[in-house]
Each structure stands twice: as C-alpha cells, then as structure tokens.
Amino acid sequence: MVTIETFRTLALSFPDATEEPHFEKTSFRINKKIFATFEEKNNTAVLKLNEIDQSVFCASSELIFYPVPNKWGKQGWTVVELSKARPEMFEDALILSYQNVAFKKK
Numbered sequence: 387m388v389t390i391e392t393f394r395t396l397a398l399s400f401p402d403a404t405e406e407p408h409f410e411k412t413s414f415r416i417n418k419k420i421f422a423t424f425e426e427k428n429n430t431a432v433l434k435l436n437e438i439d440q441s442v443f444c445a446s447s448e449l450i451f452y453p454v455p456n457k458w459g460k461q462g463w464t465v466v467e468l469s470k471a472r473p474e475m476f477e478d479a480l481i482l483s484y485q486n487v488a489f490k491k492k
Contacts, residue, residue: 388468388476390424393431396477397422400484421487422480424468431466431476433483440464443479447471451479462486 390412397403397414404415411423411432423432432454435443440462443451450470453459466476 388431388466388471388473390426390468392473393422393424393468393476393480396480397484400488402488403484416484416488419487419490421483429468431468431480433464433466433479434486435462435464435479435482436486437462439479439482439486443475447475450475 394405394414398405400416402416403421406413406415408420408423410427411425413420414422414424421434424430425432440451440453443464444453447470450467452465454463454465464479466479468476
C-alpha cells in the first residue's frame with residue numbers, strides 16, 4: 387500500500403517538482419506541467435505514462451493500474467489504486483511519469 391505521505395515524499399524528491407492544488411485533487415508538477423495527481427476520497431493517483439509503459443503496467447496488474455476511462459486514458463493518463471499498489475512498482479511508475487513530462491520534447 388502507498389500512503390499519501392510516501393507519494394508526496396517520492397514526488398517531491400524529483401528535481402524542481404512542486405505540489406499544487408488541481409480542482410479537488412493534489413497535483414505534482416514539473417515546469418508547471420502535471421506529472422501526477424492524488425485524489426484523497428478514492429485514494430488514487432493518476433500518472434502520465436507513455437503508451438508502452440501504460441500497457442505494461444496495466445497488463446501486469448489490471449486491478450491496480452488502468453487507463454483513465456476517457457480520452458485522457460488514450461493519452462497515457464493512468465489510474466493507480468494506491469491501497470493495492472506495491473511501493474516499489476508505484477515508485478517505478480512515478481519515475482516514468484516524471485520523466486515523460488520533464489523530458490518531453492517541445
């Protein structure tokens with residue numbers, strides 16, 4: 387299980403990462419762009435993965451990782467059920483999410 391404290395600590399450990407509100411969620415950003423959000427009422431995270439990473443995480447644990455059920459999901463945004471996620475797997479996905487946003491070609 388991943389707690390919000392663990393999530394926050396990991397997300398803010400990345401260079402230049404910030405925490406900001408995003409509607410009813412907490413967002414984590416790099417260069418003003420969101421790489422992850424946390425929704426407290428559902429204890430879920432949403433991460434920005436590329437299509438390949440999204441398919442790998444979702445295939446390995448479809449009850450833990452699954453695409454956001456709309457057009458955002460087709461762009462790589464992926465829900466993570468934090469109460470079911472192993473911390474090591476979540477950390478791997480969060481790193482990829484940060485890298486996808488931080489190092490995106492302009």
